[in-house]
Amino acid sequence: MNDYLKKYQDLIILAVILxxxxxxxxxxxxxxxxxxxxxxxxxxxxxxxxxxxxxxxxGVSNIWGNYVFLVGVNAENARIRKTADKLAFENALLLERxxxxxxxxxxxxxxxxxxxxxxxxxxxxxxxxxxxxxLILNKGKRHGVEENMPVITHRGIVGRVxxxxxxxxxxxxxxxxxxxxxxxxxxxxxxxVVSGTNTSTLEVKYLSFNAEVKEGDMVISSGLGxxxxxxxxxxxxxxxxxxxxxxxxxxxxxxxxxxxxxxxALILKGPIPEKPEEPEVVAQ
Numbered sequence: 001m002n003d004y005l006k007k008y009q010d011l012i013i014l015a016v017i018l019x020x021x022x023x024x025x026x027x028x029x030x031x032x033x034x035x036x037x038x039x040x041x042x043x044x045x046x047x048x049x050x051x052x053x054x055x056x057x058x059g060v061s062n063i064w065g066n067y068v069f070l071v072g073v074n075a076e077n078a079r080i081r082k083t084a085d086k087l088a089f090e091n092a093l094l095l096e097r098x099x100x101x102x103x104x105x106x107x108x109x110x111x112x113x114x115x116x117x118x119x120x121x122x123x124x125x126x127x128x129x130x131x132x133x134x135l136i137l138n139k140g141k142r143h144g145v146e147e148n149m150p151v152i153t154h155r156g157i158v159g160r161v162x163x164x165x166x167x168x169x170x171x172x173x174x175x176x177x178x179x180x181x182x183x184x185x186x187x188x189x190x191x192x193v194v195s196g197t198n199t200s201t202l203e204v205k206y207l208s209f210n211a212e213v214k215e216g217d218m219v220i221s222s223g224l225g226x227x228x229x230x231x232x233x234x235x236x237x238x239x240x241x242x243x244x245x246x247x248x249x250x251x252x253x254x255x256x257x258x259x260x261x262x263x264x265a266l267i268l269k270g271p272i273p274e275k276p277e278e279p280e281v282v283a284q
Contacts, residue, residue, distance in 0.1 A: 117269035133176035140167045150268045156233030156256025182224040185213045202253035
């Protein structure tokens with residue numbers, strides 16, 4: 001203990017003097033009486049120490065205040081980010097729902113559709129190998145779906161139902177090599193057959209060599225064959241060439257629908273009624 005006091009006696013004496021001086025100064029300040037020469041000298045001597053102590057106290061106070069403030073700011077930022085993420089997620093869901101409603105609205109505005117039974121269905125599966133062009137829809141026997149029912153969109157023909165379970169069905173796309181659609185050129189009324197190629201384009205067969213068709217002409221279903229009703233859009237003609245033997249023209253057909261992006265479709269349960277021809281008005 002004595003060794004400790006001897007080691008730090010100078011610091012202890014200085015601390016006692018500083019404490020006594022500060023006590024005297026505070027007493028004079030409270031009593032508001034003039035400082036004597038000794039007190040003024042002590043105040044001058046202690047001024048640097050007071051400034052240092054005040055600066056350190058202010059610094060600690062500022063650091064603590066800034067720390068508390070930053071903690072509050074970080075918490076508020078975290079809350080804002082969480083809210084923003086939630087709103088972005090909800091906005092994405094609402095946007096996708098709106099697009100789905102828009103697609104369904106387009107499907108349901110197909111001409112004559114209000115007069116026939118149909119089933120709106122959603123694509124729930126595809127052939128992963130892409131060796132066969134098949135879609136799986138979420139409607140089946142429970143919904144009145146049967147084999148060979150045509151599947152369409154507002155753009156045109158998609159394919160036909162080839163297999164049905166209780167709650168789903170498989171649809172063979174018209175791009176599959178096993179598919180064929182009896183069709184006609186809409187403008188010239190030339191008959192032809194559209195066959196699948198297992199690619200994104202279709203092959204045109206049996207188009208008469210003297211057909212007056214041109215690239216870009218629309219092709220529609222003829223109604224023959226007992227599957228697809230008459231008047232459904234199939235696609236547009238491309239790459240028309242003279243075939244060998246001069247019996248038929250060769251051509252390709254761009255499908256009306258991009259099947260790789262298809263999400264919804266309609267399964268028709270009955271034929272689309274043809275519009276009755278309006279009687280000619282004879283001028284009197």
